[in-house]
Amino acid sequence: MKLLIIGCGQCGGRIADEFARLNRKARGQRGIDITTNTIAVNTDIADLTGLSFIKPDYQHRILIGAQKTGGHGVGKINELGAEIIREDNDKILEAVKTTRHFHETDAFLLIASAAGGTGSGAIPVLAQALKERYVEKPLYNLIVLPFKHEEKVEERTIYNTATCLKSAYLVADAIFLIDNQRYIKKNFSLQDNLAKINTLVVEPFYNLLCAGEEKKPKYIGAKILDAGDIIQTLSGWTVIGYGKSQIPMLKFPFGMSSNFRKKTGETQKGSNAMNDAISELSLKCNPSDAKRALYLLSAPPDEMNMNLINEIGNSLKRIATEAIIRSGDYPREKRSVDVTLILSELVNVGKVMEYFTKAIRYISSYKKRWEGVEYEHKEIEEAFRDIPSLL
Ligand SMILES: Nc1nc2c(ncn2[C@@H]2O[C@H](COP(=O)(O)OP(=O)(O)OP(=O)(O)O)[C@@H](O)[C@H]2O)c(=O)[nH]1
Numbered sequence: 197m198k199l200l201i202i203g204c205g206q207c208g209g210r211i212a213d214e215f216a217r218l219n220r221k222a223r224g225q226r227g228i229d230i231t232t233n234t235i236a237v238n239t240d241i242a243d244l245t246g247l248s249f250i251k252p253d254y255q256h257r258i259l260i261g262a263q264k265t266g267g268h269g270v271g272k273i274n275e276l277g278a279e280i281i282r283e284d285n286d287k288i289l290e291a292v293k294t295t296r297h298f299h300e301t302d303a304f305l306l307i308a309s310a311a312g313g314t315g316s317g318a319i320p321v322l323a324q325a326l327k328e329r330y331v332e333k334p335l336y337n338l339i340v341l342p343f344k345h346e347e348k349v350e351e352r353t354i355y356n357t358a359t360c361l362k363s364a365y366l367v368a369d370a371i372f373l374i375d376n377q378r379y380i381k382k383n384f385s386l387q388d389n390l391a392k393i394n395t396l397v398v399e400p401f402y403n404l405l406c407a408g409e410e411k412k413p414k415y416i417g418a419k420i421l422d423a424g425d426i427i428q429t430l431s432g433w434t435v436i437g438y439g440k441s442q443i444p445m446l447k448f449p450f451g452m453s454s455n456f457r458k459k460t461g462e463t464q465k466g467s468n469a470m471n472d473a474i475s476e477l478s479l480k481c482n483p484s485d486a487k488r489a490l491y492l493l494s495a496p497p498d499e500m501n502m503n504l505i506n507e508i509g510n511s512l513k514r515i516a517t518e519a520i521i522r523s524g525d526y527p528r529e530k531r532s533v534d535v536t537l538i539l540s541e542l543v544n545v546g547k548v549m550e551y552f553t554k555a556i557r558y559i560s561s562y563k564k565r566w567e568g569v570e571y572e573h574k575e576i577e578e579a580f581r582d583i584p585s586l587l
């Protein structure tokens with residue numbers, strides 16, 4: 197599957213940059229492309245300059261709203277992010293239109309954080325503009341949710357997140373939800389953590405996007421998982437996970453191998469990787485709330501067998517009881533059994549609902565406070581009414 201990727205704002209741009217790195221890796225290691233283009237859009241010129249893999253020209257690193265922000269971002273005001281992209285849309289639409297292999301694009305993937313200003317405001321507006329122009333093309337969002345400490349410290353965080361999520365839900369075909377808090381690793385500085393998180397966020401997409409593009413017959417699975425399967429699976433709130441089970445180099449004395457031990461070991465590796473994928477999902481959710489699901493098994497060709505595939509399917513069916521499950525195999529890995537898992541059309545996402553509830557509370561307390569401030573201002577004006585002004 198080939199995606200046209202657009203990262204909006206700092207977080208969106210950096211994750212899009214990771215996708216550009218992934219495409220370079222797919223090309224180098226496997227001789228295939230998994231993107232048709234990768235673009236970063238921002239109101240902040242320094243953020244655009246800091247990217248590494250996205251082509252460094254104005255068609256791929258697009259500065260918007262320079263007159264309004266002086267190239268320094270919108271300071272977390274996502275309404276301003278939305279307004280700017282509405283005015284500067286044509287720059288991005290033009291870059292999309294002139295993408296060299298645009299006709300090979302299976303879907304759009306727009307990426308942003310929900311809590312910031314530029315990305316949070318831009319992503320739904322840009323999605324709407326692309327949807328209007330390319331009615332037939334599926335359009336997905338990947339939205340990063342803030343860390344817990346940000347919700348406590350910055351009031352705008354909840355408001356931006358809720359408005360971004362609502363707007364994205366109204367326009368995108370599916371929204372991958374990524375909870376920053378789930379990826380925190382201790383003993384790293386914030387900057388290291390963000391870079392690590394971004395790598396982990398894109399990792400599950402590697403085999404998933406490669407599987408359907410594979411050209412070498414020996415790496416084509418018995419059951420190919422291609423763009424059609426992915427598009428049929430993706431709908432509404434979506435989470436993604438990735439699990440890996442290393443294959444130890446087993447050595448038996450005198451060159452003998454134990455078939456029995458090998459077989460049980462294989463299926464166990466499969467379930468271990470699946471359990472890993474479930475526990476590493478990009479947002480905590482209940483798998484029984486998913487109406488659609490998909491898994492891709494990647495393993496060395498000689499490890500791939502029906503036992504393994506069935507075992508993995510069964511373990512998913514046991515927890516995603518309501519889901520239509522699609523699957524595929526990709527005999528590509530060298531020394532591990534990997535599972536990529538998607539749960540989609542989630543009907544109840546606690547964390548999203550929480551944002552909506554908290555935002556409504558925030559809006560009503562903000563209104564009250566604002567009325568209070570207006571009253572206080574009136575009192576000041578009243579107090580100096582009889583004082584002569586120098587203006
Ligand atoms: N995972 C991840 N999260 C990030 C990254 N950079 C920022 N964030 C998160 O994104 C939110 C802040 O949004 P940004 O993307 O920095 O904001 P922006 O879209 O550039 O908007 P403005 O700076 O306000 O103009 C916070 O919740 C951060 O924790 C990143 O590289 N990776």
Ligand SMILES: [Mg+2]
Pocket residue numbers: 205206240243269270312314
């Ligand atoms: Mg920024």
